[in-house]
Amino acid sequence: MQPLFNHFLTITDPRSEVNKAHTLIDIITVAVCAVLAGAESFVDMEDFGNTKHAWFKTLLELPNGIPSHDTFGRVFSLLDPNEFQAHFSEWMQSVVKVTKGSVITIDGKTSRRTSGKLTKALHLVSAFATANGVALGQVATNQKSNEITAIPELLKLLDISGCLITTDAMGCQSDIAAEVVARGGDYLLAVKGNQGLLYRDIKAVFADANTASLRETNTSENKGHGRIEQRVCEVLGGEDVIARLRHKNNWMELNSVVKVTARRTAKTTGVVTEQTRYYICSLKNPSAERMQAAVRAHWGIENSLHWVIDMAMREDESRIRTDHAPANMAVLRHIALNLVRGDKTRKVGVKASLKKAGWSTDYMERLLGV
Numbered sequence: 001m002q003p004l005f006n007h008f009l010t011i012t013d014p015r016s017e018v019n020k021a022h023t024l025i026d027i028i029t030v031a032v033c034a035v036l037a038g039a040e041s042f043v044d045m046e047d048f049g050n051t052k053h054a055w056f057k058t059l060l061e062l063p064n065g066i067p068s069h070d071t072f073g074r075v076f077s078l079l080d081p082n083e084f085q086a087h088f089s090e091w092m093q094s095v096v097k098v099t100k101g102s103v104i105t106i107d108g109k110t111s112r113r114t115s116g117k118l119t120k121a122l123h124l125v126s127a128f129a130t131a132n133g134v135a136l137g138q139v140a141t142n143q144k145s146n147e148i149t150a151i152p153e154l155l156k157l158l159d160i161s162g163c164l165i166t167t168d169a170m171g172c173q174s175d176i177a178a179e180v181v182a183r184g185g186d187y188l189l190a191v192k193g194n195q196g197l198l199y200r201d202i203k204a205v206f207a208d209a210n211t212a213s214l215r216e217t218n219t220s221e222n223k224g225h226g227r228i229e230q231r232v233c234e235v236l237g238g239e240d241v242i243a244r245l246r247h248k249n250n251w252m253e254l255n256s257v258v259k260v261t262a263r264r265t266a267k268t269t270g271v272v273t274e275q276t277r278y279y280i281c282s283l284k285n286p287s288a289e290r291m292q293a294a295v296r297a298h299w300g301i302e303n304s305l306h307w308v309i310d311m312a313m314r315e316d317e318s319r320i321r322t323d324h325a326p327a328n329m330a331v332l333r334h335i336a337l338n339l340v341r342g343d344k345t346r347k348v349g350v351k352a353s354l355k356k357a358g359w360s361t362d363y364m365e366r367l368l369g370v
Helices: 005-006 022-037 041-052 053-057 071-077 081-095 144-156 176-183 193-207 209-213 286-312 325-341 348-361 361-368
Strands: 103-110 120-129 134-141 162-168 187-191 215-222 227-237 256-266 272-281
Touching: 005 022, 005 081, 022 041, 022 053, 022 071, 022 325, 022 348, 022 361, 041 053, 041 071, 041 348, 071 325, 081 134, 103 144, 103 286, 103 361, 120 286, 120 325, 120 348, 134 325, 144 162, 162 286, 176 187, 176 227, 187 193, 187 286, 193 227, 193 256, 215 256, 215 286, 227 286, 272 286, 286 325, 286 348, 325 348, 325 361, 348 361
Parallel strands: 103 162, 162 187
Antiparallel strands: 103 120, 120 134, 187 272, 215 227, 227 256, 256 272
16 A cells, blocks of 8 residues: 555645644544544544653654643544545555446445534444445535435545446435446446336336347346345346336436345245346446446445445434534544455454554554554
């Protein structure tokens, strides 16, 4: 990895020049290292900094020692989260190569305990590179419905050329599809009742017996969690098929539609449940196998990003809620997670790796690339 902190040297300092005891890059560096060692609060950051003070002096100027927890809290509540996120995305693009055809999943997550009497809970929309297992960027909103406006802003932070962008039904908007295409990517968007006519038209196309011979199909089966799941993916494309969608012109480069039917059988009771999802896609004649993999990759963000952030870093338990502090803490957690994921030699989970980074200065330095 290139040195992480070079990408934060030019970030705007929100503080006045009066009584500025610590440089902004020192504050950010100590905070990143503390979160990488498992810190969950600003008090933790101060304690970790003091514990590792001798080591930090080999890296930083620290003219007035380690910042206090009040300083950490004040700076991260004032720091512009959009600028912080932009520098984060810049760093990720410098160190992670997302190859052509890769799936980038976009999904939102609410930090439940960041709400207060006068503030709503932080809702963060993240982009996740499924093959690399890292977050590429994020945009904060104050409610789930704002994902519609947040996703285009997030896309502007990323290089998505040649990549396949997936979203859930909330992101199935014509403006989002147009933004993906304009930035050189392709889209695979889930369609539900929020797109009433489109949803009904796609269902009708797949229900038509005349299209049966035109469909490409892929079937996969998985066992686990006490059930057997069979997934059948069907893909239809071509001008004749797309022409049957009444609002096709609202969707830039709409070239194919996808149907995925998941049939789950409980091993103990034998009870069978079935669920069908529909998608629109800009790819021309994509294989059913590729679409099957892309749909599964999308739902992987829950286990590979959201769940890990909650269980290993306790994000849902965080009560940091002042001004921009929740959004900036979320960026710090993503930085730490990506640094851990960058260690391809590790044989333990993320939480164990965070502990190791706190215990071992050598391991911390290896993760940071210093």
